[in-house]
Amino acid sequence: MQLVETIKQIQPLDETAMQLARERQNLITKPAGSLGRLEELSIQLAGMMGKPMPVIRNKTIIIMAGDHGVVAEGVSAYPQEVTRQMVLNFLAGGAAINVLARHVGAKVVVADMGVAREIPTASETLIRRKIGTGTMNLARGPAMSCEQAEESVQSGIDIALGEIFKGADILGAGDMGIGNTTPSAAIACALMSVPPDKIAGHGTGINDEGLERKISAIVWGLENNRPNTEDGLDVLAKVGGFEIGGLAGVMIGAASKHVPVMVDGFISTAAAMIAVTIAPQCKKYLIAAHRSRENGHMLMLEWLGLKPLLDLDMRLGEGSGAAIGISLAEAACKVLSEMATFAEAGVSEKDS
Amino acid sequence: MQLVETIKQIQPLDETAMQLARERQNLITKPAGSLGRLEELSIQLAGMMGKPMPVIRNKTIIIMAGDHGVVAEGVSAYPQEVTRQMVLNFLAGGAAINVLARHVGAKVVVADMGVAREIPTASETLIRRKIGTGTMNLARGPAMSCEQAEESVQSGIDIALGEIFKGADILGAGDMGIGNTTPSAAIACALMSVPPDKIAGHGTGINDEGLERKISAIVWGLENNRPNTEDGLDVLAKVGGFEIGGLAGVMIGAASKHVPVMVDGFISTAAAMIAVTIAPQCKKYLIAAHRSRENGHMLMLEWLGLKPLLDLDMRLGEGSGAAIGISLAEAACKVLSEMATFAEAGVSEKDS
Numbered sequence: 001m002q003l004v005e006t007i008k009q010i011q012p013l014d015e016t017a018m019q020l021a022r023e024r025q026n027l028i029t030k031p032a033g034s035l036g037r038l039e040e041l042s043i044q045l046a047g048m049m050g051k052p053m054p055v056i057r058n059k060t061i062i063i064m065a066g067d068h069g070v071v072a073e074g075v076s077a078y079p080q081e082v083t084r085q086m087v088l089n090f091l092a093g094g095a096a097i098n099v100l101a102r103h104v105g106a107k108v109v110v111a112d113m114g115v116a117r118e119i120p121t122a123s124e125t126l127i128r129r130k131i132g133t134g135t136m137n138l139a140r141g142p143a144m145s146c147e148q149a150e151e152s153v154q155s156g157i158d159i160a161l162g163e164i165f166k167g168a169d170i171l172g173a174g175d176m177g178i179g180n181t182t183p184s185a186a187i188a189c190a191l192m193s194v195p196p197d198k199i200a201g202h203g204t205g206i207n208d209e210g211l212e213r214k215i216s217a218i219v220w221g222l223e224n225n226r227p228n229t230e231d232g233l234d235v236l237a238k239v240g241g242f243e244i245g246g247l248a249g250v251m252i253g254a255a256s257k258h259v260p261v262m263v264d265g266f267i268s269t270a271a272a273m274i275a276v277t278i279a280p281q282c283k284k285y286l287i288a289a290h291r292s293r294e295n296g297h298m299l300m301l302e303w304l305g306l307k308p309l310l311d312l313d314m315r316l317g318e319g320s321g322a323a324i325g326i327s328l329a330e331a332a333c334k335v336l337s338e339m340a341t342f343a344e345a346g347v348s349e350k351d352s
Numbered sequence: 353m354q355l356v357e358t359i360k361q362i363q364p365l366d367e368t369a370m371q372l373a374r375e376r377q378n379l380i381t382k383p384a385g386s387l388g389r390l391e392e393l394s395i396q397l398a399g400m401m402g403k404p405m406p407v408i409r410n411k412t413i414i415i416m417a418g419d420h421g422v423v424a425e426g427v428s429a430y431p432q433e434v435t436r437q438m439v440l441n442f443l444a445g446g447a448a449i450n451v452l453a454r455h456v457g458a459k460v461v462v463a464d465m466g467v468a469r470e471i472p473t474a475s476e477t478l479i480r481r482k483i484g485t486g487t488m489n490l491a492r493g494p495a496m497s498c499e500q501a502e503e504s505v506q507s508g509i510d511i512a513l514g515e516i517f518k519g520a521d522i523l524g525a526g527d528m529g530i531g532n533t534t535p536s537a538a539i540a541c542a543l544m545s546v547p548p549d550k551i552a553g554h555g556t557g558i559n560d561e562g563l564e565r566k567i568s569a570i571v572w573g574l575e576n577n578r579p580n581t582e583d584g585l586d587v588l589a590k591v592g593g594f595e596i597g598g599l600a601g602v603m604i605g606a607a608s609k610h611v612p613v614m615v616d617g618f619i620s621t622a623a624a625m626i627a628v629t630i631a632p633q634c635k636k637y638l639i640a641a642h643r644s645r646e647n648g649h650m651l652m653l654e655w656l657g658l659k660p661l662l663d664l665d666m667r668l669g670e671g672s673g674a675a676i677g678i679s680l681a682e683a684a685c686k687v688l689s690e691m692a693t694f695a696e697a698g699v700s701e702k703d704s
Contacts, residue, residue: 029441030448031429031556035672036645036665077383077702085699089381094692096382102690103683204383205702293388310662312680313388320387327679328664331455338454340446347437350429350557 003150003249003278006157009256010281013047020052021336028339029347037309041287041332048260048285049169053337056330059106060163061172061319062250063090063097064156066114066243067134068179069143070221075214076179077205080134083178084115090176090318091123097174097318104327106172108319111159113152114242127162129155131242138183138239139217142225149237149245153278156249157256164257171254172289172326173247174319175267178204181294184270186218186239188300190227191273201266201295201315232277240274247271248278255282262329264322265292265315269300276304289325290314355502355630358509361608362633365399372404373688380691381699389661393639393684400612400637401521405689408682411458412515413524413671414602415442415449416508418466418595419486420531421495422573427566428531429557432486435530436467438670442528443475448668449526452675456682458524460671463511465504466594479514481507483594490535490591491569494577501589501597505630508601509608516609523606524641524678525599526671527619530556533646536622538570538591540652542579543625553618553647553667584629592626599623600630607634614681616674617644617667621652628656641677642666 021043026032033039045054065087071080089095090110093102101108111127112119116134119126131152135143144152160171181203188199196218202211218239225238236245248271254261263272263286276283288306291298293315301308309325342349373395378384385391397406417439423432441447442462445454453460463479464471468486471478483504487495496504512523533555540551548570554563570591577590588597600623606613615624615638628635640658643650645667653660661677694701 028448029438029446030668034556034666034668035448036667038664038666079700079703082700085697086381089692089697089699092692092697094381094697096380096387096687096691099686099690100683103679103686204386309664312390312661314386314390315388316382316386324680324683327455328676331452331676334451334455335448338446338451339448340441340444345437345441345444345446347441348431348434351431 003154006252006256007279010279013284014050017050017052018043018047021046024336027341029342029345035335038332038335041329042336045260045329045333048258050258054333056169056333058167058169059326060168061097061101061106061108061174061323062111062159062163063108063174063176063319064111064113064243064246065176066241067116068177068183068241069135069137070139070182070217071179072137073139073213073217074210075182075217076203078178080116080178083176084117084119086176087115087119091121091125095318096316096320097323100320100323104323106323106326111246113246127159135241138186138221142238143183143240144237146237149233152242152245153249156246157253160250160253164259170260170262170326170329171250172262172319172322173250173268174264174322175243175247175317177241177243180241180267182214182217183239183241183244184267185296186221187235187270187273188296189218190222190229190235190239191277192303199296232274236274244271244274248275251275251286252279252282255285260285260287262287262289262322262325264289264319265317266294266297267317269297272304273300287325290321355506358604358608359631362631365636366402369402369404370395370399373398376688379693381694381697387687390684390687393681394688397612397681397685400610402610406685408521408685410519410521411678412520413449413453413458413460413526413675414463414511414515415460415526415528415671416463416465416595416598417528418593419468420529420535420593421487421489422491422534422569423531424489425491425565425569426562427534427569428555430530432468432530435528436469436471438528439467439471443473443477447670448672449670449675452672456675456679458675458678463598465598479511487593490538490573494590495535495592496589498589501585504594504597505601508598509605512602512605516611522612522614522678522681523602524614524671524674525602525620525623526616526674527595527599527669529593529595532593532619534566534569535591535593535596536619537648538573539587539622539625540648541570542574542581542587542591543629544655551648584626588626596623596626600627603627603638604631604634607637612637612639614639614641614674614677616641616671617669618646618649619669621649624656625652639677642673
């Protein structure tokens with residue numbers, strides 16, 4: 001479905017479902033509020049999913065992969081080839097996200113949104129939507145054309161709708177792309193109007209000189225490209241990435257179908273910033289899984305108005321934080337629907 | 353096995369296993385350190401379990417229940433009868449811990465360590481170890497005799513060893529006992545030498561007058577009983593509870609068998625303070641699941657030197673935080689053993 005039409009379909013949260021969920025939280029056998037964030041989360045999920053007792057059965061983590069021309073500036077600790085190698089690792093089931101997704105019972109799909117080289121595998125887990133063979137170098141000019149930006153978001157919508165059609169009750173947003181903390185930081189700097197040293201961090205582990213190169217690349221990128229911060233697609237085109245646009249599309253597509261999206265870490269949060277700039281209504285369907293150790297992530301979450309569920313010093317991406325967050329969301333729904341009420345269990349209520 | 357003998361069997365963490373786990377964390381396909389607390393946890397678990405690649409399959413949450421004479425002081429928002437009613441709810445599977453334990457694949461056992469009235473059920477899930485029909489009022493005299501204190505710890509050891517014999521790879525420590533935030537706060541105040549207003553909180557939801565009564569009860573309890581803070585059993589006898597002693601025993605027993613214990617919230621942490629006062633060696637086998645919203649919990653964790661994995665504003669007890677923590681521990685082990693190495697996956701390593 002086309003982007004504009006998809007955005008029109010995004011509805012506010014279902015207040016009636018939320019009220020019913022809130023009331024039930026006070027009827028089940030525990031002191032009111034004693035499950036804290038799990039209670040809040042269950043009420044939020046009721047509103048998103050439009051059901052007083054939402055059920056999360058099928059969980060899908062969508063990992064979007066893409067390469068980045070900005071690696072020419074020496075912004076990453078790993079060679080570009082690792083993007084493709086890690087995609088193969090995802091398809092073989094050997095990466096952290098595979099282990100964590102199996103642990104929480106989630107399915108993993110991997111979308112090639114713009115990996116530089118071909119992925120030579122015919123795996124059912126792989127979705128081929130290559131917008132280009134890596135972006136251009138954002139430090140020297142736009143990362144992609146306007147058409148490519150729109151195509152990447154559109155592809156993300158299509159992929160989300162496809163997974164929802166197959167039964168996904170919740171989506172996790174994961175990323176893979178050597179160099180992609182640089183466009184993510186650039187997006188955050190543009191949209192928040194903050195200098196790069198407040199946002200950019202050591203990514204997968206560059207040293208201090210690498211971090212300086214990264215900051216310079218972002219400064220140049222923003223000065224050369226002057227993204228229009230009112231226009232999410234323009235920011236994406238100027239300093240973004242194909243997988244980042246794809247993840248923004250996933251969020252918009254999911255929101256249009258009342259499906260919650262568990263936002264992962266730094267890259268996924270930058271994608272969320274693009275998504276809400278394009279379609280502010282989709283924000284209500286986003287849940288922040290965790291606070292990444294990457295510099296600036298917390299500021300980005302605050303800009304989005306999202307409070308992370310976890311703080312485990314993680315900074316891997318791939319949807320690794322989202323996997324754990326999805327398990328908490330499922331637990332929150334189960335608590336709401338499976339616990340006995342005071343009346344059912346014959347438990348006395350509070351004295352006063 | 354007798355307490356003294358059990359304590360003698362507690363060994364330091366296995367440094368070799370930890371070193372091998374640490375090395376493997378750097379060989380698997382992710383930037384070193386990028387899984388943060390999950391990596392640390394896997395290394396810790398390797399040390400506890402004495403295996404370079406520990407495996408957590410069978411998970412058991414032991415909920416210990418007991419009543420408290422101090423409820424006569426008006427320290428709780430719920431009537432005492434709720435302890436027994438909630439035990440029945442646990443046995444019927446309708447409480448939060450049942451839902452969360454099912455979610456993470458853990459077994460629940462419930463031990464009646466001192467519920468005031470009889471539990472009229474022959475459930476396999478129920479372990480009968482009633483030390484007394486509730487403690488005495490700690491504000492007016494010792495909560496229990498020295499013999500009862502020792503018996504409660506001993507029973508906890510026996511129960512832990514029983515569950516480990518049945519195959520438990522990790523134990524979760526949960527509690528149920530109307531009024532038990534009062535003895536827990538009293539234990540913390542005694543052992544940390546801090547005034548009750550720094551530790552006691554609103555528990556299951558008492559109002560401000562109730563909190564004042566609670567603080568007074570703790571002040572009286574400590575003044576009247578003068579617990580010997582060098583002697584964990586004496587502190588337990590003077591201001592503790594049967595389920596608290598039982599949980600301390602679970603921790604000591606598990607440590608003697610190289611089995612990690614996931615500490616839950618406020619009450620379980622007070623039990624941990626008793627356990628490490630009795631047997632300092634057992635501390636290395638404890639993992640703090642979460643930071644409870646109950647006042648003072650963080651100070652208690654700091655005293656123990658434990659850093660909580662989660663902060664979800666929970667304050668329910670029952671082992672609810674421990675259930676989620678156990679799932680993280682299992683995930684940490686799986687990441688360590690199931691992820692592919694760089695060599696296996698053909699992924700290039702860091703440039704520098």
